Amino acid sequence: MVTAAPNRAPSRTPPYRTAPRRTARPRARSVRHLGPNWYASVMGTAVVATAGAGLPFGVPGLRTVCTAFWALALAMLVVLLLARAAHWTHHRDQAVTHLLDPATAPFYGCLSMALLAVGGGALVVGRDWIGTPAAVALDAVLFTAGTLIGLTAAVAVPYLMAVRHRVDATQVTPVWLLPVVAPMVSAALGPLLVPHLPAGEPRETLLLACFAMFGLSLLATLVMLPMIFARLVTGGPLPLALTPALFLVLGPLGQSTTAVATFAVAAEGVVPAPYDQGFVVLAVLYGVPVTGFALFWLALAGALVVRARRRGTGFTMTWWAFTFPVGTCVTGTEGLARHTGLAVYDGLAVALFLLLLVAWSVAAAHTARGLLSGRLLAPPTPQATLTLPPPPVPVV
Numbered sequence: 001m002v003t004a005a006p007n008r009a010p011s012r013t014p015p016y017r018t019a020p021r022r023t024a025r026p027r028a029r030s031v032r033h034l035g036p037n038w039y040a041s042v043m044g045t046a047v048v049a050t051a052g053a054g055l056p057f058g059v060p061g062l063r064t065v066c067t068a069f070w071a072l073a074l075a076m077l078v079v080l081l082l083a084r085a086a087h088w089t090h091h092r093d094q095a096v097t098h099l100l101d102p103a104t105a106p107f108y109g110c111l112s113m114a115l116l117a118v119g120g121g122a123l124v125v126g127r128d129w130i131g132t133p134a135a136v137a138l139d140a141v142l143f144t145a146g147t148l149i150g151l152t153a154a155v156a157v158p159y160l161m162a163v164r165h166r167v168d169a170t171q172v173t174p175v176w177l178l179p180v181v182a183p184m185v186s187a188a189l190g191p192l193l194v195p196h197l198p199a200g201e202p203r204e205t206l207l208l209a210c211f212a213m214f215g216l217s218l219l220a221t222l223v224m225l226p227m228i229f230a231r232l233v234t235g236g237p238l239p240l241a242l243t244p245a246l247f248l249v250l251g252p253l254g255q256s257t258t259a260v261a262t263f264a265v266a267a268e269g270v271v272p273a274p275y276d277q278g279f280v281v282l283a284v285l286y287g288v289p290v291t292g293f294a295l296f297w298l299a300l301a302g303a304l305v306v307r308a309r310r311r312g313t314g315f316t317m318t319w320w321a322f323t324f325p326v327g328t329c330v331t332g333t334e335g336l337a338r339h340t341g342l343a344v345y346d347g348l349a350v351a352l353f354l355l356l357l358v359a360w361s362v363a364a365a366h367t368a369r370g371l372l373s374g375r376l377l378a379p380p381t382p383q384a385t386l387t388l389p390p391p392p393v394p395v396v
Contacts, residue, residue, distance in 0.1 A: 030377055031083045032091045035098055037317050038080055039110035041367060044323025046073035046117035048360055050124045051330035051353055056337055056346040067128050070121040077118050084111075102165035105157050109178035112150030113185045113324070115142045120189035136196050143186070143193060147213075150182030154216070172231040173238060174248040176224055181252045184217035186210065188259035188331075191266035203270045207263065214259050221252040237304055240313035246301035247321040253294040254328030257287040261335025283339045291336060294329050315366040317376070322359035330356055 049070035052062055088095045098104040119142030127135035157179040161167060190210035197203045228249065237243065264283040267276040330352045337345035370376035 031087045032094055033377055033379055034083055034087050035104055036084070036107040036110055037104070037320075038084075039107070039114040040317065040320035040324065041363070042073050042076045042080060042114040043110060043117045044320045044327070044360055044363065045069055045076060046114070046121045047324050047327030047331075048356060049073065049121045049126075050117070051327045051334075051356060053125045054331060054334040055349060055353060056334065057350065063125060063128065067125045070118070070124075070126045071129065073118050073121065074126070077114055080114070100160070100164055102161060102167050102171070103173075103175065105160055105165070106175045106178040108157060109150065109153045109180075109182040112146045112153055112182040113178075115146030115149065116182075116185045116189050117324070119143045119146065120192055123192045136193070139193060143190060147183070147186040147190070150179075150186055151213075153179040154183055154220070169227070169231065170235055172227045173242060174228055174245045175242075176228075177221060177248055177252060180217055180220035180224065181248075181255065182217075183213040184221075184252055184255045184259060187214040187217065188255050188262055188328075191262040194266045194270060207266055207270055210259070211263060214256065214263075217252065218256055221256075225249065237307065240308045240311055241316050242318060243305055243308035243313065244316075244318040244321045246297075246304055247325045249297050249301070250294055250325035250329055253290050253297065254325060254330070254332040257290050257294075257332030258328055258335055260286050261332065261339060264335075264339060280339065283335065287332060287336045287339070291329070291332060294332075298326075298329070315370070317367070319359075319363045319366065323356060323363060326352060326356045326359060 046069070049066040052066040052069070055062070099108070119139040122130070122135040122138045122142070126138070130138070161176075187210040190206060190213075194203045194206055197206060232238070232246075238246065260279070260283045264280040267279040270276070271279070330349055333345050333349040333352060336342075337349055367376065
């Protein structure tokens, strides 16, 4: 709160002895409004690399392009980590405000997923440029850090929503999924490290730990999805600026399908029979129906986004929701194509990847333009601030 200063006699201190007003450095001021949602751009860039590398049809030069996307995601991650460190150092009040804001706190799950996505990409394509030993070391560090942060966010954010945030059913949004989806990303990418561990118990332990995180994230998602769907069909469309967040629902669907496919590959020779074959069966019996629901949601969310666009919604950072969730559907469909041998999944993977490229190009172009103009890092205005509907007032 700003109050008027009391009347005082004019200071007789010579001008050259007047203490200058202490202000934050220009670079520190520029990151004051840099929230954790910016990690979504790293996730969306890294998933282009991993999704493109798994396409069933070989395209000359595609792997090199995918590796370049991974290198870009790694550079973006480093820059964002430094910027967010500056944010917490110079603007701790704003950082705490973000953490206690029910609309912003769930985005802390994006930090975990950004670390995991870049780490997994190192083993998928990054090893072409940095070598396998360096890729394994980098992934081990990022996977460990991302998993610990993701598990913490999966517990801490719902805890804060229960004891500190004040929300009700009218404020349910797909953003609530972000912290509980992070362990699913660990589950999907952890099996890539299994072959690089000593044979025997270490490999089996990591694989089953990933399977446990699969269950954690899946059951938490199954609790939240009915709330999101009910909010949508009974409360009407989301606010226009938040409509792209509907694509976030595709994240747990595509990532869980990817996870069961990677379990099936990693389980051979790691877990005893018949459990190794059970993972293969799970990859198909789980992946096929979940992919079907993902396509249903893609059509529904796409129709609502078109509606919002026609009503004049402009670019916000929520547009990055068009990238990583769609990318997980690409990797999940690629896994189904490998385990079923059906050409229809090959074609679906290619179609979804093309959609991913278009979405990434649009989001990246608008983000670059907003950074150059300074609009994306400017203080939010009342017109641009996203507000959710207030809770109903009880009748007395």
